[in-house]
Amino acid sequence: MEENKERTELAIKALSELNELQEMSKTEETIKDNAIEFTIKDVKYRMRLLNSDEKTELEKQTRLKYTELIKDPSYLFRDQWVKVYKEKDIDIVKMDEEILRIKDVWTKLHLQLATVTDEKVIEELKNKIKELKNKMFSLSVEKTNLLQYSIEEQINIFITSYTAYMGLEKNQEDKWVRVFDKHEDFLKSEDNELLNNTYSKLNHMIYGI
Numbered sequence: 001m002e003e004n005k006e007r008t009e010l011a012i013k014a015l016s017e018l019n020e021l022q023e024m025s026k027t028e029e030t031i032k033d034n035a036i037e038f039t040i041k042d043v044k045y046r047m048r049l050l051n052s053d054e055k056t057e058l059e060k061q062t063r064l065k066y067t068e069l070i071k072d073p074s075y076l077f078r079d080q081w082v083k084v085y086k087e088k089d090i091d092i093v094k095m096d097e098e099i100l101r102i103k104d105v106w107t108k109l110h111l112q113l114a115t116v117t118d119e120k121v122i123e124e125l126k127n128k129i130k131e132l133k134n135k136m137f138s139l140s141v142e143k144t145n146l147l148q149y150s151i152e153e154q155i156n157i158f159i160t161s162y163t164a165y166m167g168l169e170k171n172q173e174d175k176w177v178r179v180f181d182k183h184e185d186f187l188k189s190e191d192n193e194l195l196n197n198t199y200s201k202l203n204h205m206i207y208g209i
Helices: 001-032 052-071 079-087 091-114 121-145 149-167 183-188 190-206
Strands: 035-040 043-048 168-172 175-178
Touching: 035 190, 043 149, 043 190, 052 149, 079 091, 079 149, 091 121, 149 168, 149 183, 149 190
Parallel strands: none
Antiparallel strands: 035 043, 043 168, 168 175
């Protein structure tokens, strides 16, 4: 009974996060360039942001996916995974704290770098900043790998892949047409060059990465 209550509370929390994600996606409309073109083997492609109808479809499919995941007892929420790892002496909370600590030091070094003129000191600071960035990245990757099967992370993955599937188009007889007919076709694709370019352009448009 207690376990069911906990899972219900986590489901409500995750649903709240999902609503926040969908609200954030609306800010995409403020992006000046809504598409990025690229060419692979003489074929012109573009990754564009979704229109209003597509965003509605994405929201519908995301909620269906969310419902599917929470009904499956083999899928755990993020907080449940944190407890499981804790029992195996893997502390996700401490990893978060360490990432924040490193980020704080990294920020202070950046501020310090802007105030010094000595070339030797500048080089030392740059090396320290690079080292901290690598540590932060390594910890973030480790944490992501540990939590990749959480319901929240699976939802994030689904949203990204479904957005990529709907927004990826190719130029065919001077018309832009969707590359894949179905989301399942996109997921089954083994064209790594196309997929890598697609995700790269999507991340750039949304996150500036």
